[in-house]
Amino acid sequence: MSTTPDSWWRSAVIYQVYIRSFADADGDGTGDLAGLRSRLPYLADLGIDAIWITPWYPSPLADGGYDVADYRDIHPAYGTIDQARQSIAEAHALGLRVILDIVPNHTSDQHTWFKEALAAGPGSPERDRYVFRDGKGEDGSEPPNDWHAAFGGPTWTRTADGQWYLHLFAPEQPDLNWDNPEVRAEFESILRFWFDLGVDGFRIDVAHGMAKDPALPDLGLPEFSVIAHEDRPNHPHWDRDGVHDIFRGWRAIADSYPDPRVFVAEAHVRPGRLARYLRPDELHTAFNFDFLKCPLQADELRTVIDRSITDLAAVGAPATWVLSNHDETRHVTRYGRAHTGVTAPLRDHTQPCDLDLGTRRARAAALLMLALPGGAYIYQGEELGLPEVEDLPDDVLQDPTWERSGHTARGRDGCRVPLPWSGDTPPFGFGPPGSTPWLPQPENWKSYTAEANQADPASMLHLYRDALRLRRTAPALSGEDFRWLDSPDGTLLFERGHGLLCAVNLSHRPMALPEAHDLLLASGPLDQDGLLPPDTTVWLRTA
Incomplete structure (x- = not known):
């Protein structure tokens, strides 16, 4: 299916801005809208299609802004409604669409x-x-x-x-009753408020949790099983049929605008269930958590890719691909361990990490992700090769998991450390010199700054820019054609369009490449015999 202006979302690359940690213009240690606006040219130059901004609403920040006190305003630390309008307009002027987070399962207790x-x-x-x-x-x-x-x-x-x-999450986040017509009407009004301000869409937080079994039956599960048991059939508060009527009403609102607005679901559901959220009269796309959490192993990746494309094609929806976000350990660090998948993201990691290996694998995974048909998500800083910060001092941790778990789970702060932009010492251009970011940055991040990446032609940033440029300009990558080709165990080989190949070597042996080809892009150098080394991906054009 070809992409038209109204269906831009089918193949969009969307960059997640965790606003608190993106760029701080006023030096108070917290990212803000003025900081975001100053970095919009950087994002446009990266080659993305849209930005997704995490909650920017007034909030006590008991859960990083996912506890909303007012859905029609901006947190004072981030800016004002007028600055939000200006940010949207400036993003649009640079060719970037703007997607906001909406948090409909719960409000703040200060609402x-x-x-x-x-x-x-x-x-x-x-x-x-x-x-x-x-x-x-x-x-x-x-x-x-x-x-x-x-x-x-x-x-x-x-x-x-x-x-x-x-409250399915923190006590400061009371769950709304979506059987109440007033709740439904209020959120439909909130959608219109932001759509009228020019917002292009919403990422829906906990989209699978809004409907509850009114009987509220016991689950009989031990503590911390709430996420692990989302795959339980007929769960009393996850993935219930009642959510779909809500989303049909939302879709009608989105479609009522001349330039139709779009929705992205955060829905952790059992295999085969995600497509139900993406039927033509419901939501547009959804995060692919199966792909994010999949170990970096060829056979498991192929299974997830096949299932994602096939299941969603049945309802006419594109797949999406994502490697990291604000809730999971950064994939550079995950891939540097013996187990490369996501297991318990809120728990401590005790396995040793080889960051050189993790970085090499992250480069390979980026080219795999960006060669697949459908949309893709980039979490801020992954284009710089940032690792997880796993040694934050206990006294700076702010994720509610830290306290609620009795200091046994450190939570998600390690992937939320403010970005390094320039310079040799903190705050690395995140804020003005002398300012103190809300979470401390490691001293060794001077080698990860956008400035340092820009100066190194072989950097992660240049790899992402080159891949996004080709993704935008190569006709073979513009459609949804996708075909697997035969390849050795531990490897992946597929064709996009006519004549563009992606080869991924996740085995322990060099991989021979197809004959008569031009090398378009590589995540790392080929060996001296022209073979594809382990943990490396290439894009090829066949002669």
């Missing part, structure tokens, strides 16, 4: 609605916007059920009047 719910008392219309229940036991002192929160501990917190409220 006006939740304050009203606490004040109004049991049985009130205000409480019906959320999920309040009486407790178990003679005095109601036991939680309504045994569910456990994603960040540790129970999913229930008791209020002063004795009732309990549900």
